[in-house]
Amino acid sequence: MSTLTIGLVDYGMGNHASVIHALHDIGFRVRTSAEVEVLNEVDVLLLPGVGAYPSAMQALHERGLVGYLQAQAREQRPIIGICLGMQLLASASYEHRYTAGLDLVPGEVMPLEDSKWHIGWNTIECVRHDELLAPSDGQAFYFNHSFSYRGPAEYQVAISRHPTPLVSVIQRGKVVGLQFHPEKSQSAGRVLLKSLITGLCHA
Numbered sequence: 001m002s003t004l005t006i007g008l009v010d011y012g013m014g015n016h017a018s019v020i021h022a023l024h025d026i027g028f029r030v031r032t033s034a035e036v037e038v039l040n041e042v043d044v045l046l047l048p049g050v051g052a053y054p055s056a057m058q059a060l061h062e063r064g065l066v067g068y069l070q071a072q073a074r075e076q077r078p079i080i081g082i083c084l085g086m087q088l089l090a091s092a093s094y095e096h097r098y099t100a101g102l103d104l105v106p107g108e109v110m111p112l113e114d115s116k117w118h119i120g121w122n123t124i125e126c127v128r129h130d131e132l133l134a135p136s137d138g139q140a141f142y143f144n145h146s147f148s149y150r151g152p153a154e155y156q157v158a159i160s161r162h163p164t165p166l167v168s169v170i171q172r173g174k175v176v177g178l179q180f181h182p183e184k185s186q187s188a189g190r191v192l193l194k195s196l197i198t199g200l201c202h203a
Contacts, residue, residue: 004201005029007042009069011059014048014085015183022183026194034063043201045072049084053093053109053147056084057101066102073104078174078200083145086170086177095147105172107151114164119144124158124168124180132199133157133169139188141168141180148179174200 006023008016010032020030023046031042039045047069049056060066073079081089090101093109101109112118126137137158148166158169160179170177176196182189 003027003029004043004197005031005041006197007039007045008032009039009045009047009065010034011056011063011065013051013056013059015050016048019046019048019082019183022190022193026190028197034065036064036068039068044078044080044197045069047079047081047085047088049082049088051084053084053087053095053101054097054099056088057099060088060102069102070104073173073175076174078197079104079176080196080200081177082183083179083181086179087147087149089170089175089177090149090151093147104175105151105155105170105177107149107155107170109147110150112146112148112162112166114162117146118148118162118166122160122162122180124160126158127156130157130171132196133192135195136188136192139192141182141185141188141192143180145179149177174203176200
C-alpha cells in the first residue's frame with residue numbers, strides 16, 4: 001500500500017511543527033502549502049489552527065482558500081480540522097464578532113457554557129457508532145479552547161464533559177473536526193489520527 005500524503009493547509013495560523021512531527025511519526029508524508037496546485041496532489045487536507053476565528057477566516061479568504069475548501073468538500077475529499085480548524089468548518093462563530101465560517105458542517109461556534117476556558121486532558125465519549133473513532137472512545141486527549149461547536153445532533157460524533165457536555169468531534173461526509181489536539185495527545189492522538197486518516201481515504 002502506498003504511503004498517504006497529508007496536505008497541511010497553510011494560512012499562517014497553527015502549530016505546524018507538532019502536527020507534522022505527529023504525522024511523520026505514524027508514517028504519513030506531509031506537504032505544507034497554501035497553493036491549490038500542491039493541495040490538489042495530496043490524499044487528505046488537514047486544517048490546523050491556533051488563534052482567533054475572525055483572523056483565521058480573513059487569512060483563508062486572502063489566500064483564496066475558502067471557495068477551494070468548499071469545493072473539495074462537495075467533491076467528498078477528506079478534510080480534517082483540528083481545534084480552531086474544527087471550528088472553521090462550522091457555519092459561523094461569535095468569537096469577538098459574528099464571522100461566517102466555511103459552512104462545511106452546519107452549526108455555530110459559541111463561548112463555553114460553564115467556564116471561560118477548557119485546557120488540559122479530557123476523555124471523549126462517542127455518541128454514535130463510528131468505526132474510525134471506535135478505538136478512541138473513552139480515551140483522553142489534550143484540549144485548549146474557550147469556544148465550542150453547537151449544531152445539529154446528526155453531525156455530532158463525540159462529546160466531552162467540562163462538566164457539562166461539549167462537542168469534541170463532528171463529521172459530515174468526509175469532513176471531520178476534532179476540538180482537541182491529537183498531535184499533543186501522545187499515543188492516543190497518534191492512534192486516532194492513523195485510524196481516521198486511513199479510514200477516510202479508503203471509505
